[in-house]
Amino acid sequence: MFKLKPIFAALAISTSLLAFSGCATSQSPSASVATPPPSVLPERVAAMRTVLQDGVDKKVASGFSAALVDSYGRIESTYVGLADVETGKPITPDTVFRLYSMTKPITAVAIMMLVEEGKVDLDAPVSTYIPSFAKTVVYVSGDTLETLKTEPAVRQLTVRDLMRQSAGIPWWGPTKPVERLYAMNGIERAPSEPVPGFKGPRVANLQDLADRVAATPFTNQPGETWTYGIAIDVLGRVVEVASGQSLGTFFKDRIFTPLGMKHTAFQVQPGDKENLANVYFAVSKIKPATGGIDSYVKSLKDVPMHEALRPGDPPAKSPFLEPARIEFGGAGLVGTLSDYVRFARMIAGQGELDGVRIIKASSIAEMGKDQLGPKANANLVKQGYSYGLGFGTVVDSNLYPSGAPVGTMFWGGAAGTQFWANPQTKEAGVLMTQVLGDYLRTYQVNAARAAIGQPVQ
Known part of the structure; x- marks a missing residue:
């Protein structure tokens, strides 16, 4: 593989x-x-x-x-x-x-396309389409998982935040605390690439992927900075919910x-x-x-x-x-x-x-x-x-x-x-x-x- x-x-x-x-x-x-x-x-x-x-x-x-x-x-x-x-x-x-x-x-x-059809609102909360995003938290400090501190997001993520990659959603990685949490939660970032060391069940579908992201701290407050990662993969689930079709x-x-x-x-x-x-x-x-x-x-x-x-x-x-x-x-x-x-x-x-x-x-x-x-x-x-x-x-x-x-x-x-x-x-x-x-x-x-x-x- x-x-x-x-x-x-x-x-x-x-x-x-x-x-x-x-x-x-x-x-x-x-x-x-x-x-x-x-x-x-x-x-x-x-x-x-x-x-x-x-x-x-x-x-x-x-x-x-x-x-x-x-x-x-x-x-x-x-x-x-x-x-x-x-x-x-x-x-x-x-x-x-x-x-x-x-x-x-x-x-x-x-x-x-869905925005034009009135099925998606760029400035609506992501939770409108994926309920698990209603309450999220943001990384504050800590160099290790044991010392990690978080705070509630100051506002809900919007579809626009996902589109412009300012949602604080990274990829998994081996060094930064939030990226390590992504790895611990088995949040995959590409086809055919299981997360190294993750022993739990693999992500089943886009809904599962989105729910795991929502349950993991974000790297920054919504809109605060550009963070490249899997935010647009989460958008794929928004397409599915709004259109009623698979991506x-x-x-x-x-x-x-x-x-x-x-x-x-x-x-x-x-x-x-x-x-x-x-x-x-x-x-x-x-x-x-x-x-x-x-x-x-x-x-x-x-x-x-x-x-x-x-x-x-x-x-x-x-x-x-x-x-x-x-x-x-x-x-x-x-x-x-x-x-x-x-x-x-x-x-x-x-x-x-x-x-x-x-x-x-x-x-x-x-x-x-x-x-x-x-x-x-x-x-x-x-x-x-x-x-x-x-x-x-x-x-x-x-x-x-x-x-x-x-x-x-x-x-x-x-x-x-x-x-x-x-x-x-x-x-x-x-x-x-x-x-x-x-x-x-x-x-x-x-x-x-x-x-x-x-x-x-």
Whole structure:
């Protein structure tokens, strides 16, 4: 069984910071003018490919695929390296990737659809939909579980708190007291990843997950600060309660089928089983000088040759081939590059794609706003972004690693996937890979530079 290591949370964040901010070239005939200008930058896609090939050559990843979309809906894609090193299977347009945290924006869109229908109120207490959240407590002090002190929440959590990840709901972890309590309560954070050391019954469904979260102290008072974790998994239960459908059924009926996302689901589809990529841990004995999972070197020349790519989830035995035990709204989907491009194009199209409207333009605008404010987003704004409703949003192009325009909406996943969409320029981009390890961010940054026509470092 594939087990993500504790770097899951940090990597999910770090890989989301590097959204592309350029446009692309070629195929789709959805332009709204009779004669669009020449395809802007086919050479940018070629430059991206050069960057990604260097990462494959140095065993930073087994392979990559990427696509850019311009304001005329033209799409240019590239595929580099292998989906499975052991079998020699290349990455192709059919390759299926684990999306992990790139599931979160889809769950957020589902919530906004229900808001538009009057079935969910963003500012209603979560207890309206999940009664166990009526009385919650917040961590105050204590370095160990024995010295832990809590206090009642000053107000009830709202749906908006969950959407903007300001609810104080983290992941389990081995060090911080609240994260250790999450582990003690068996609160899982991703498919196929049991909590190490937990001997009790595993989480049965989204209701069980939400109830366990409600019974565990939060890291901060509601709305006080941004805390990345499983808040949007709890939102998945809100979708179920408000819609009367399972999360997977709602996604399929209301989002995936209308958008033509035929390969995206909580389980690899029967016809796609041969296309699932492996996940690798990139092994390097030489760490970035600054240390830590979020660190990177700017120049590709400074990236060392890695010793190995260690397989983490062999496709033939992957639990993603089986029906999902829990449909994690924050981490559970698999899908293809082209499918996620369609989702990104819908966001860039202000809620509409190819004449199909999923949500209103006003909902997209609300999701792309900074929902945190200067106190709650203090750590994020140093990197040029904040958090909206289920999406990161660029607030300072000069500080943001790729220089993306203000208002660009984006996010990424633990295994290196990432996307961006700009509703103002109607441009979008998606990068897919399946790797955890040092130096990946260097390639994401430089691929982003190539995508906007800047020199690769």
